[in-house]
Amino acid sequence: MNTQHLLTEIVILFAGIFLSLMAVYLVLKNDIQRFFNLKNAELNKESRAALLPLRLQAHERLILFTDRINPANLLVRLHQQGIPLSALQASILNDIRSEYQHNITQQLYVDSTTWTVVRKLKDDTIAMINNAVQGLPADANGIELSKIILQHMAGIDDNPYDLTIELVKKDIQKMF
Template sequence: MDLQKFLTDAAVLVIGGVATVSAGYYLIKDDIRNYFRLKFGRQQKEENPQLLSLRLQAHERLIVFVERINPSNLLIRLHQQGVSLKDLQAILLNEIRSEYQHNITQQLYIGTATWNVVKQLKDDTIAMLNNGVKNLPGDATGVDLSRMVLQHMTGVENNPYDLTLDLIKKDIHQLF
């Protein structure tokens, strides 16, 4: 008889304990979920739709910027027949700097790491053009600079312009 009373009391306690724990979990389950989202970095991307639109536009503009300073596009777009080496250099550098100044505010809407890569790409492009001019003889033409830069780009194993575009796209995908 004592065994039956013991089992009855144990069952009542277990059922009461399960009910208490279930009720407690139900009351604080949202707090638990938020805690784990914050702890493990899985915050939902709940942004103002207007801010999201601005961030997407900033990424789009940076993609256009990277494409416009890519030497293969830049040289085709700006090359003029018979232009001198120094004139082509000035035209190219002015275009890159102008494009950069036009897009400088986009850093407000993208990640710091992505912005730093875009900025470094701009600086590397300018350095590549300046080094190309330094390595050419004094009587070289704009065509010689174009040829040298494009040959250099074909020899690069990982195209930095493509890598930067991939980084921007990854940054976009983190918004969703």
């Protein structure tokens, strides 16, 4: 009986300790939760602060990319006196693809819609160059390609390069 009495007392003691710990937990539960919420908020604030320069730089790079693939800027930068049509076309397409590959990681830091528009602008620019070349005779030169492209751009009411830059700027404004 002595053993049974001792076991009963031990069970009662552990039950009391368990109930006491549960009561303390229930009393402190809200404080503990609030502490962890504040810690998470601090971490989120710090991570957002660390990401801000990267996001701004990504937007800068996309504005620069958009400006660099604008046909008016491409043609001024790549055109050389007497350049053959095929050489100018290859140079333009190579430059666009190279610029795109250089900036492809920027999609991590911008809105997915913005990135989709930038990628579509790149694809449309390549298609425009290829279509302009197809409409020219085989013996045409780079000046004729430049004229066709610039005439096409002049005929567009809303410049897609300017619209894309405005979209990137709006994406930046969402951050503040």
